Amino acid sequence: MQTFISLSVAVLAVAAHAALVTASSDTPSRALLVAQAQPEQQEEFTPIDQLPPQEQLPAAPLLVGAYAFVLLMLFGYLFIVSRRLTVIQREVGRLEGELKRTGRT
Numbered sequence: 001m002q003t004f005i006s007l008s009v010a011v012l013a014v015a016a017h018a019a020l021v022t023a024s025s026d027t028p029s030r031a032l033l034v035a036q037a038q039p040e041q042q043e044e045f046t047p048i049d050q051l052p053p054q055e056q057l058p059a060a061p062l063l064v065g066a067y068a069f070v071l072l073m074l075f076g077y078l079f080i081v082s083r084r085l086t087v088i089q090r091e092v093g094r095l096e097g098e099l100k101r102t103g104r105t
Helices: 002-024 028-037 059-102
Strands: none
Touching: none
């Protein structure tokens, strides 16, 4: 469990560091370059089947990836909870046995 938490913290730290580095490296000349590189916006709706292939996002792999991530996190959480529950059940059994041995109720 501590490995899972450590890994999660490390991933979040790397993501936060990357966001800070990206935000701090923006200079006015870079912002101007990005603004010039972007195509002008369309004024009307264009159906996705009429867009060029480089402007279409593959939805299926992104959706499958998102569901896989959520399910993986859910199963990880359930695994951790089940391990904790097993430890608690053993502790309760041990305490019940100790109470029976000492004669207390």
